[in-house]
Amino acid sequence: MGDSTYGFQRTATGRIVLRADQVERGLLTSVAQQVIDLVKPEELPADADPLEAQLGWTSGDIGPSEDPAVARLLPSAYADEQDAADFRRFTERDLREGKVQHATTVLAELERSGEKITVGSPDSWLATLNDARLAIGTRIQISDDNHEELAALPSDDPRAGLFHVYDWLTFLQESLVRCLDPTLYGFSEDDAPVIDD
Numbered sequence: 001m002g003d004s005t006y007g008f009q010r011t012a013t014g015r016i017v018l019r020a021d022q023v024e025r026g027l028l029t030s031v032a033q034q035v036i037d038l039v040k041p042e043e044l045p046a047d048a049d050p051l052e053a054q055l056g057w058t059s060g061d062i063g064p065s066e067d068p069a070v071a072r073l074l075p076s077a078y079a080d081e082q083d084a085a086d087f088r089r090f091t092e093r094d095l096r097e098g099k100v101q102h103a104t105t106v107l108a109e110l111e112r113s114g115e116k117i118t119v120g121s122p123d124s125w126l127a128t129l130n131d132a133r134l135a136i137g138t139r140i141q142i143s144d145d146n147h148e149e150l151a152a153l154p155s156d157d158p159r160a161g162l163f164h165v166y167d168w169l170t171f172l173q174e175s176l177v178r179c180l181d182p183t184l185y186g187f188s189e190d191d192a193p194v195i196d197d
Contacts, residue, residue, distance in 0.1 A: 007175025008119065009195045016119040016179045017195075018172070025117070027165065029110050031132045035103040038070055038135060041096040062088040069135040073099070102127040122180055129173040136166040 008018045020028065062085055064071045074095060076084040105124035110117060119125055136142075140159045142150060151167070153160040177184060 007172050008179050010179045011195055018117040032103040032106045032128050035128055035131045036100050039096045039099045041093050069138045072134050072138040073131055129169050133169050136162050
């Protein structure tokens with residue numbers, strides 16, 4: 001990608017920023033919106049039980065999504081199908097709403113930024129980048145064994161573009177983690193690289 005060669009960076013005053021050109025900002029906006037579209041919970045029916053609605057519970061049994069990407073983002077918590085369904089009934093709406101909130105926060109920060117994006121909510125960025133990576137990785141069926149094969153795909157293969165987006169999002173996620181915990185990358189808190197504000 002273009003201007004974000006260094007990914008997220010920490011400034012001398014402690015802010016986390018990302019320099020991104022118009023294309024990159026558009027791509028990040030699209031990715032965050034697609035995460036929302038994937039996980040947005042269905043509207044509650046008008047006759048929904050008020051207590052269940054308030055607590056975020058869902059009536060009836062809920063199975064894993066038939067969309068593999070959504071199933072990857074909302075995996076079963078238990079091997080037993082009934083236990084998994086019960087857990088989903090009590091937690092899935094909240095999980096979906098949390099993911100939507102993270103992606104909505106990212107969209108808001110992108111909307112109010114220019115080429116230098118200031119990250120006010122790094123947790124939301126990490127969550128949304130991770131959700132996007134998991135969804136794309138599921139779509140292209142990426143694994144440790146086929147990473148190089150996917151990287152070498154010809155440009156006319158529809159998976160090639162998705163792989164490059166996946167790879168870029170992985171780079172961005174790692175650079176954001178580096179800003180939050182430089183010791184993971186061999187820097188001390190005192191000598192982590194910084195840029196001017």
